[in-house]
Amino acid sequence: MNNWAIEAEQLIKRFPRRATPDSANGDNGPAGKTEPRTRWPFGRKKEPAAWFTAVDDVDLQIQQGEVFGLLGPNGAGKSTTIRMLCTLLEPTSGLARVNGFDVVKQSNQVRQSLGTVLAGERSIYWKLTARENLEYFAALFHIPAKVARCRIDDLLERMELTNRANDLVEKYSTGMKQRVAVARALLAQPPILLLDEPTLGLDPQAARRVRELVKELKAEGHTILLTTHYMEEADQLSDRIGIIDQGKVIALGTPAELKRRISQQDAIRLEVAGWQTEMAESLRQLPTVENVVPHYTGTDSLWEVNLLTANSRAVLPGIIDRLNTNGTRVVNMNVVQPTLEDVFIHLTGKALRD
Amino acid sequence: MVTTPATSSTANARQHGLLAELSALRAVVRREWTIFRRYPSWIIALFIWPVIFPMAYILSSQALAGPTSGGLQIFQRNAGTTDVVGYIVIGTIIWMWQNIVLWNVGFALREEQLRGTLESSWMSPSWRFSLLLGNSVVQMLVMLIFIGVSLVEFTVFYGVRFNGDPLLVVLMFLLSIPSIYGLGFAFASVVITAREANAFVFLVRGLVMIFCGITYPIAVLPGWMQSVAQFLPQTYIIYGFREAMLNGASFQALLPVYQILVVFGAFWLAVGFALFRRMERRARQTGALGQY
Ligand SMILES: Nc1ncnc2c1ncn2[C@@H]1O[C@H](COP(=O)(O)OP(=O)(O)OP(=O)(O)O)[C@@H](O)[C@H]1O
Ligand SMILES: [Mg+2]
Numbered sequence: 001m002n003n004w005a006i007e008a009e010q011l012i013k014r015f016p017r018r019a020t021p022d023s024a025n026g027d028n029g030p031a032g033k034t035e036p037r038t039r040w041p042f043g044r045k046k047e048p049a050a051w052f053t054a055v056d057d058v059d060l061q062i063q064q065g066e067v068f069g070l071l072g073p074n075g076a077g078k079s080t081t082i083r084m085l086c087t088l089l090e091p092t093s094g095l096a097r098v099n100g101f102d103v104v105k106q107s108n109q110v111r112q113s114l115g116t117v118l119a120g121e122r123s124i125y126w127k128l129t130a131r132e133n134l135e136y137f138a139a140l141f142h143i144p145a146k147v148a149r150c151r152i153d154d155l156l157e158r159m160e161l162t163n164r165a166n167d168l169v170e171k172y173s174t175g176m177k178q179r180v181a182v183a184r185a186l187l188a189q190p191p192i193l194l195l196d197e198p199t200l201g202l203d204p205q206a207a208r209r210v211r212e213l214v215k216e217l218k219a220e221g222h223t224i225l226l227t228t229h230y231m232e233e234a235d236q237l238s239d240r241i242g243i244i245d246q247g248k249v250i251a252l253g254t255p256a257e258l259k260r261r262i263s264q265q266d267a268i269r270l271e272v273a274g275w276q277t278e279m280a281e282s283l284r285q286l287p288t289v290e291n292v293v294p295h296y297t298g299t300d301s302l303w304e305v306n307l308l309t310a311n312s313r314a315v316l317p318g319i320i321d322r323l324n325t326n327g328t329r330v331v332n333m334n335v336v337q338p339t340l341e342d343v344f345i346h347l348t349g350k351a352l353r354d
Numbered sequence: 355m356v357t358t359p360a361t362s363s364t365a366n367a368r369q370h371g372l373l374a375e376l377s378a379l380r381a382v383v384r385r386e387w388t389i390f391r392r393y394p395s396w397i398i399a400l401f402i403w404p405v406i407f408p409m410a411y412i413l414s415s416q417a418l419a420g421p422t423s424g425g426l427q428i429f430q431r432n433a434g435t436t437d438v439v440g441y442i443v444i445g446t447i448i449w450m451w452q453n454i455v456l457w458n459v460g461f462a463l464r465e466e467q468l469r470g471t472l473e474s475s476w477m478s479p480s481w482r483f484s485l486l487l488g489n490s491v492v493q494m495l496v497m498l499i500f501i502g503v504s505l506v507e508f509t510v511f512y513g514v515r516f517n518g519d520p521l522l523v524v525l526m527f528l529l530s531i532p533s534i535y536g537l538g539f540a541f542a543s544v545v546i547t548a549r550e551a552n553a554f555v556f557l558v559r560g561l562v563m564i565f566c567g568i569t570y571p572i573a574v575l576p577g578w579m580q581s582v583a584q585f586l587p588q589t590y591i592i593y594g595f596r597e598a599m600l601n602g603a604s605f606q607a608l609l610p611v612y613q614i615l616v617v618f619g620a621f622w623l624a625v626g627f628a629l630f631r632r633m634e635r636r637a638r639q640t641g642a643l644g645q646y
Contacts, residue, residue: 088644119473140478
């Protein structure tokens with residue numbers, strides 16, 4: 001047996017296709033007819049009308065002590081990957097090991113090796129205090145009461161929750177709830193942590209606090225797999241990053257390696273008033289221009305348009321010419337070093353956030 | 355504090371085996387009890403509902419009986435009791451018991467699924483059935499108080515005189531538990547993966563209400579309904595409690611009811627457990643636990 005902390009080989013997860021609006025944005029995955037079915041709840045399982053591939057042939061090898069970031073847009077399959085690793089979901093096919101244990105055949109050992117933060121603030125009981133929550137989960141993780149009491153005191157202290165420890169969680173801020181969830185994951189002192197969007201919905205200060213915590217935990221020797229759709233966060237925290245889209249890992253490497261892939265190029269950010277959809281095509285016709293991704297900012301009919309080019313000096317006049325027509329105006333423009341966001345656009349032709 | 359992550363799980367202080375599972379179960383019970391106490395509606399559930407609900411039936415029976423209570427004598431002959439109020443009270447209490455179990459135990463996991471906490475408990479290395487079992491233990495405690503309160507309230511307000519052997523009544527209570535809670539387990543498991551199952555709670559409620567004779571003797575039902583009634587454990591539970599509490603039946607007389615309840619109980623517990631296991635497997639395939 002080798003000693004990867006987390007390992008996945010050709011991991012695939014398919015779901016019976018649902019008839020909910022949220023799978024409607026999934027124009028991804030192998031096409032299949034959506035055929036809603038009402039099922040007799042006591043009946044036997046029928047073959048669903050179609051399958052939806054949420055995680056598609058993922059290979060991962062994460063070293064001990066490494067922080068690995070899984071970066072991808074909504075619906076990319078990040079949470080599904082985490083759910084398979086923490087044994088909540090069974091892979092449709094493929095193999096995954098955590099701490100050397102098979103997630104299907106040795107699920108109990110896997111659960112004992114892991115601390116997982118899924119669904120953040122919603123994963124704890126709001127009608128209990130932070131201390132009661134931690135006491136409950138400690139018992140569920142088979143930690144003897146006496147040991148648990150010490151650890152809970154330490155964790156509350158560390159998460160700066162000590163003076164609110166006996167208040168109901170429902171009175172906490174989102175950041176505090178998230179810290180209780182992280183404390184819960186640390187209770188059993190697991191070697192490996194899975195953090196699913198640990199900063200989602202937090203204000204900037206609370207998010208910074210969580211990111212610091214991730215760094216501290218890494219320094220203590222934890223292996224951490226975290227998912228995010230904030231590229232700055234992945235860039236800042238991860239030793240290596242896997243970019244995931246439509247269930248596939250489409251790029252993998254250190255942040256620097258990933259950025260180097262397009263380092264010969266410049267990223268141009270434009271702010272355009274009165275953007276017309278056919279302009280994207282017109283820009284693409286300019287030499288060396290690629291990855292034109294327009295994106296509505298949501299204010300004053302302003303659009304943000306990102307593109308990559310090998311030679312910004314040569315194409316800028318052409319860009320401005322083509323845009324400043326028929327009442328359309330370029331109101332702002334920056335030529336910047338490519339970021340992970342641009343790497344993502346380069347790879348997928350679309351923005352991380354939409 | 356510095357947590358030193360263990361390189362393997364065995365290096366951690368950890369309990370093992372049955373003892374560990376028992377403390378996990380106890381933790382679930384404590385969690386449920388703490389949360390229950392924090393919702394003020396428990397006062398209504400425990401003290402007000404038990405008197406209010408049977409009242410409608412009791413009052414209509416008095417109205418139907420006419421000014422001279424002539425109708426009551428006919429009812430008494432049919433029902434084999436002289437205590438009409440006691441008769442109705444027992445029927446409605448059992449109905450409420452089953453009803454509360456269907457809602458509270460039946461939706462225990464569903465509610466956690468909606469709140470988002472189900473997956474966090476599910477990820478622990480503990481026995482998952484404890485989550486349901488712990489909830490039921492709390493429900494059982496609450497129901498004991500509920501039934502106790504009802505009995506006191508009816509002796510005080512309506513002058514019902516319960517005259518049975520308390521031990522036989524307790525035995526009846528214990529033997530009713532597996533059927534009533536087994537049905538609750540079955541529901542709790544089905545509603546996780548099949549939302550449409552909510553409707554079945556109403557169906558079961560209705561069945562029990564009409565077929566099991568909560569306010570009237572089964573004998574007034576048409577023949578085919580009586581045959582349906584004999585497949586519902588609640589029929590025997592209601593009958594048994596009436597015999598034990600109002601008619602002072604002996605152990606010998608109650609024995610057949612006890613035996614039938616053992617069979618029904620074993621059946622429904624097995625069904626509940628099997629459906630739970632099936633839900634566990636199915637949720638691993640479909641990810642149902644994390645959906646809301
Ligand atoms: N239990 C399920 N049943 C059916 N489809 C599912 C299920 N869970 C997830 N999906 C679908 O699989 C896809 C991947 O979902 P997943 O939650 O893994 O994405 P994600 O990368 O975590 O995205 P987000 O940033 O929105 O959290 C989505 O299209 C989602 O609708
Ligand atoms: Mg997610």
